[in-house]
Amino acid sequence: xxxxxxxxxxxxxxxxxxxxxxxxxxxxPSRFESRWYALWESEGRFQxxxxxxxxxxVMVIPPPNVTGRLHIGHAYGRTVEDILARWKRMLQxxxxxxxxxxxxxxxxxxxxERNLAKQGIDRKVLGREAFVERVWExxxxxxxxxxxxxxxxxxxxxxxxxxxxLDPALSRAVRHAFVLLYRDGLIYKGRYVVNWCPGCGTAVxxxxxxxxxxxGTLYKIRYDVPGVxxxxxxxxxxxxxxxxxxxIAIHPEDPRTGxxxxxxxxxxxxxxxxxxxxxxxxxxxxxxxxxxKVTPAHDANDFAVGxxxxxxxxxxxxxxxxxxxxxxxxxxxxRFEARKRIVARLEQEGRLVAAEPYTINLGTxxxxxxxxxxxxxxxxxxxxxxxxxxxxxxxxEGTVRFAPESWAKTYFSxxxxxxxxxxxxxxWWGHRIPAFTCVNxxxxxxxxxxxxxxxxxxxxxxxxxxxxxxxxxFSSQLWPFSVFGWPEATRDLKxxxxxxxxxxxxxxxxxxxxxxxxxxxxxxxKAPFSTVHLHGLVxxxxxxxxxxxxxxxxxxxxxxxxxxxxxxxxxxxxxxSGPTVSVERGRMAGSRNFATKVWNTARFTLAQxxxxxxxxxxxxxxxxxxxxxxxxRLSMACGDVxxxxxxxxxxxxxxxxxxxxxxELCDWYLEMVKPVFAGPDASAAETARGVLRRCxxxxxxxxxxxxxxxxxxxxxxxxxxxxxxxxxxxxxxxxAWRDDEAEASLExxxxxxxxxxxxxxxxxASPTAPxxxxxDPASPSKETLPALEALAPLLTHLGRLxxxxxxxxxxxxTRDVVAGIRVGMELPRSEGSAAAVASGDARDEKTRLALDxxxxxxxxxxxxxAYLEKAPPAVVEKTRLRLRELEAKRAALGMSGPS
RNA sequence: GGGAGGUUAGCUCAGAGGUAGAGCGCCUGCUUUACACGCAGGAUGUCGGGGGUUCGAUCCCCUCACCUCCCACCA
Numbered sequence: 022x023x024x025x026x027x028x029x030x031x032x033x034x035x036x037x038x039x040x041x042x043x044x045x046x047x048x049x050p051s052r053f054e055s056r057w058y059a060l061w062e063s064e065g066r067f068q069x070x071x072x073x074x075x076x077x078x079v080m081v082i083p084p085p086n087v088t089g090r091l092h093i094g095h096a097y098g099r100t101v102e103d104i105l106a107r108w109k110r111m112l113q114x115x116x117x118x119x120x121x122x123x124x125x126x127x128x129x130x131x132x133x134e135r136n137l138a139k140q141g142i143d144r145k146v147l148g149r150e151a152f153v154e155r156v157w158e159x160x161x162x163x164x165x166x167x168x169x170x171x172x173x174x175x176x177x178x179x180x181x182x183x184x185x186x187l188d189p190a191l192s193r194a195v196r197h198a199f200v201l202l203y204r205d206g207l208i209y210k211g212r213y214v215v216n217w218c219p220g221c222g223t224a225v226x227x228x229x230x231x232x233x234x235x236x237g238t239l240y241k242i243r244y245d246v247p248g249v250x251x252x253x254x255x256x257x258x259x260x261x262x263x264x265x266x267x268x269i270a271i272h273p274e275d276p277r278t279g280x281x282x283x284x285x286x287x288x289x290x291x292x293x294x295x296x297x298x299x300x301x302x303x304x305x306x307x308x309x310x311x312x313x314k315v316t317p318a319h320d321a322n323d324f325a326v327g328x329x330x331x332x333x334x335x336x337x338x339x340x341x342x343x344x345x346x347x348x349x350x351x352x353x354x355x356r357f358e359a360r361k362r363i364v365a366r367l368e369q370e371g372r373l374v375a376a377e378p379y380t381i382n383l384g385t386x387x388x389x390x391x392x393x394x395x396x397x398x399x400x401x402x403x404x405x406x407x408x409x410x411x412x413x414x415x416x417x418e419g420t421v422r423f424a425p426e427s428w429a430k431t432y433f434s435x436x437x438x439x440x441x442x443x444x445x446x447x448x449w450w451g452h453r454i455p456a457f458t459c460v461n462x463x464x465x466x467x468x469x470x471x472x473x474x475x476x477x478x479x480x481x482x483x484x485x486x487x488x489x490x491x492x493x494x495f496s497s498q499l500w501p502f503s504v505f506g507w508p509e510a511t512r513d514l515k516x517x518x519x520x521x522x523x524x525x526x527x528x529x530x531x532x533x534x535x536x537x538x539x540x541x542x543x544x545x546x547k548a549p550f551s552t553v554h555l556h557g558l559v560x561x562x563x564x565x566x567x568x569x570x571x572x573x574x575x576x577x578x579x580x581x582x583x584x585x586x587x588x589x590x591x592x593x594x595x596x597x598s599g600p601t602v603s604v605e606r607g608r609m610a611g612s613r614n615f616a617t618k619v620w621n622t623a624r625f626t627l628a629q630x631x632x633x634x635x636x637x638x639x640x641x642x643x644x645x646x647x648x649x650x651x652x653x654r655l656s657m658a659c660g661d662v663x664x665x666x667x668x669x670x671x672x673x674x675x676x677x678x679x680x681x682x683x684x685e686l687c688d689w690y691l692e693m694v695k696p697v698f699a700g701p702d703a704s705a706a707e708t709a710r711g712v713l714r715r716c717x718x719x720x721x722x723x724x725x726x727x728x729x730x731x732x733x734x735x736x737x738x739x740x741x742x743x744x745x746x747x748x749x750x751x752x753x754x755x756x757a758w759r760d761d762e763a764e765a766s767l768e769x770x771x772x773x774x775x776x777x778x779x780x781x782x783x784x785x786a787s788p789t790a791p792x793x794x795x796x797d798p799a800s801p802s803k804e805t806l807p808a809l810e811a812l813a814p815l816l817t818h819l820g821r822l823x824x825x826x827x828x829x830x831x832x833x834x835t836r837d838v839v840a841g842i843r844v845g846m847e848l849p850r851s852e853g854s855a856a857a858v859a860s861g862d863a864r865d866e867k868t869r870l871a872l873d874x875x876x877x878x879x880x881x882x883x884x885x886x887a888y889l890e891k892a893p894p895a896v897v898e899k900t901r902l903r904l905r906e907l908e909a910k911r912a913a914l915g916m917s918g919p920s
Numbered sequence: 921g922g923g924a925g926g927u928u929a930g931c932u933c934a935g936a937g938g939u940a941g942a943g944c945g946c947c948u949g950c951u952u953u954a955c956a957c958g959c960a961g962g963a964u965g966u967c968g969g970g971g972g973u974u975c976g977a978u979c980c981c982c983u984c985a986c987c988u989c990c991c992a993c994c995a
Contacts, residue, residue, distance in 0.1 A: 048957080239995080256995045313995045382994065431924065431990070438991080594943080595933085601988080603932050607944040614957040625954035672934070676942065695953060782961040788950060821952085887975040896938055
């Protein structure tokens, strides 16, 4: 799959293959990914380990649609969860991450319906039972693909606890929850105007309606009013609903419409008498003509007016989106066709006063994209406010916290204005409402699958179950405890509930997160989790993903191309705190490159360790400055990574690990250690091998939550133990390793080496051109001088120096001050090019000017009395130091002769 | 109408009250004891506009502009 790297030249001294045979030269993740996953799983690593009272860490997966496929958003969220799971597992928590899928009522039913339609089969002809059987069949065939995809990603889910929202136990939980709420008077049935999707043929909740600004028309229509010559002009964007008008409304105190009081209007086309009602709530005196048509069956506000004024309601648009018999001559017409004809008729009759272009927020169905119709029908509702109040308190009091915290505000504003939840759906796929009605109309709500034998009220043996099913989210809200067997008091419920962290996209904060908090508190008395990590939605290169844009990244394709580790690392790295997560292909390649880098670091290290003496314990070893430096850096990295992970800053954590491994361990320590390995000091080499081994070991462990496969693969070669990295203690900062002296010294060394390399580039000299270097004992910072003397061999090696002297720079050498050290460098004229020297001089001039500028600024600052008085002494001291160094640098530049 | 977030290097994004970072891209050079998916060096930013607080603001406050999203209303 992967191409062999191109060999760009001959390598006369190819390292002996025997030393490297433990790791193949080419990094090919497809060679080992599936193997490690299978091993972890078979050894039970994904199941909670340890005693059942020890600290535990529990998450439940946001259950994807059972028939869904992995998309980049899933990949992102699950990667984040897996990083947490693996990190906590390595911190020796008893980790449980529960997998599962959701039956996803409308979505699944629609897919199956569409498939049947392709075969010319109508769901209604098929019948309910047969249709549901078809859905199960389809679920068996195509279901669970996504679970395999999660395995590919490396998700350490406990498959022994796999759940599905329609499992018998979870269905029981749903019925039980329904019964509990019903008995407490928190579920009621009633006729209200709800959002109706004609395409799906069901009611949907407010949240499932997506408003889209759409260009439409505002029609102004004149209704005749006997005794009022000008009539009443009303406005509407949906003229077809006028057939269901049962009143017109005016504001009681509007002088413009006062003449209409007590009169009757005549509904055009239909001829029905419409009372004029006065309603200050509905009618806005400032808006339009001040007269509103009232259609109680097809508008929620009008329905309320109808209740207030005891108006009748006439349903003129049916559940299929076609006009009903009550629409008279328009019966059977599609609602939009009816609109056209009615407008034409009104125009013909001279009643259409105006038709103005108008932008309306058209409510559309989240699932089918159809225009949602307000529709009067009998539905089940949850009285939500009594549930919301404790849930608000839980967040306010910190029982549940949001990360990032700013989401709490959004949560409060929704919860505080929450409206009753329509939970019945006119679908066949889902949890059937456990309500039974007898022939005498007695309603019985029972925690049973089958209807009871007889009505307990009247003894009638004929009971019919409510045909509706429940909103999918009604079952999802129980997920954090239904997966553990609630309402049974199971061992798992006791051991693992409440859970710790919930990770999900902010887009389902209201749909799911808020409802889980309400349900958890209501049914278990406990908030279902203590932390909600809400993440952003994935975008590709700043744009929303869409097939038309052609910027969709298929996670599986990306895994094929770059490897699961690289995909995970990219996603973690992209984890911003903001509302969007930006993923780019370039980053995928970058992550893959990093994985390769780790691979090669391991190859090098393993080759060095091969069959040689390697100290496991570094205590008591005589460490070199370089050893001390890298251990200090390693310790710092460990501390930072743990901190970032605890703050859900996966991006910072990933970047920190990469920075350490690549730019400190590889770029510097590895290079510093090469001459030690080749050198005569066997003891120093042995120590360095121990340090290198430790660095690799801890780097692999640090990286494991991000790149589990690659790290486990290398781990086996490094330790001889297969598949154990996953449970190895996560590296922590080692206080004893912190070494400011070594850090300062190596910082100086790195700065000097960089300066020497830079000189060669400036002069267009070859990287091997001999450079003589002087380090001035009279440098501005003398603290690192002794260390630099000790580091002289390293300096010579890394800087490829022809000569190194600790003495005042020779006259005519190129001077500079770096990291407080005054240096002089001499590069033979013959090595560079004259042009380069000239451009180098030009650049020096620029540098000099910039230096002058900054020196002037800093001296002004240091002479500013207010600054000296008010700024913290440490800051002032830092400024003085910087000024001194810049002055030294300026002086050095001034003294630089052409060399 | 209410609310949230954003505006930083060519691109995608981090960042902190003391004059800016990463990855990718770009330029130059290079096979130097693992790695060209590499090594070395380099360039690039009036940190959206204006005002204020401060010894000091890109970071805090106000305001304007533009962008994204959420909620409500919509005769």
